Amino acid sequence: MEHYGVLIKKLDKVFKQNFDQELERVGLTFSQMRVLRFLEDNPNTKITQKDISKELDIQHSTTIGLLKRMQEKGLVTVVVDEDNRRCRNIFLTSKAEEISCEMERGRTIMENRVVASFTEEEKELYTWDKIITNELIDKTNDFFKKYDISKNCDNINE
Numbered sequence: 643m644e645h646y647g648v649l650i651k652k653l654d655k656v657f658k659q660n661f662d663q664e665l666e667r668v669g670l671t672f673s674q675m676r677v678l679r680f681l682e683d684n685p686n687t688k689i690t691q692k693d694i695s696k697e698l699d700i701q702h703s704t705t706i707g708l709l710k711r712m713q714e715k716g717l718v719t720v721v722v723d724e725d726n727r728r729c730r731n732i733f734l735t736s737k738a739e740e741i742s743c744e745m746e747r748g749r750t751i752m753e754n755r756v757v758a759s760f761t762e763e764e765k766e767l768y769t770w771d772k773i774i775t776n777e778l779i780d781k782t783n784d785f786f787k788k789y790d791i792s793k794n795c796d797n798i799n800e
Contacts, residue, residue, distance in 0.1 A: 664748040681734050690729045
């Protein structure tokens with residue numbers, strides 16, 4: 643059996659590729675959808691380019707290109723912050739708000755495809771809440787903080 647990290651990476655890749663195909667109908671990529679979701683989930687918060695880079699775990703230069711393409715599509719506006727001219731605040735446009743239900747439809751279709759071959763027992767056993775939770779992410783992050791495996795692998799099997 644392959645290592646868990648490899649399997650998770652493969653699942654992530656397959657999911658993104660298939661989700662990109664579904665989102666193509668509305669002219670979005672998976673990354674663009676993630677930006678829109680992040681902005682939607684934080685409606686009364688100033689969101690900067692730096693916030694988006696951190697949320698998507700991408701380089702600042704990648705974020706700039708991503709936002710430029712989204713501006714060209716009329717999905718976001720980028721406005722210089724009045725209080726800090728070095729910052730750019732990102733806002734949804736009405737066009738982005740209109741396609742929100744299409745994004746949700748795409749997400750639902752993808753999730754249904756993922757579990758389509760599962761039996762009812764497997765669906766109960768492998769609920770999304772158990773597979774993908776903040777607790778799992780937190781535990782993984784705690785592990786990597788506890789053991790700086792780039793320097794020392796002695797304590798990994800504790």
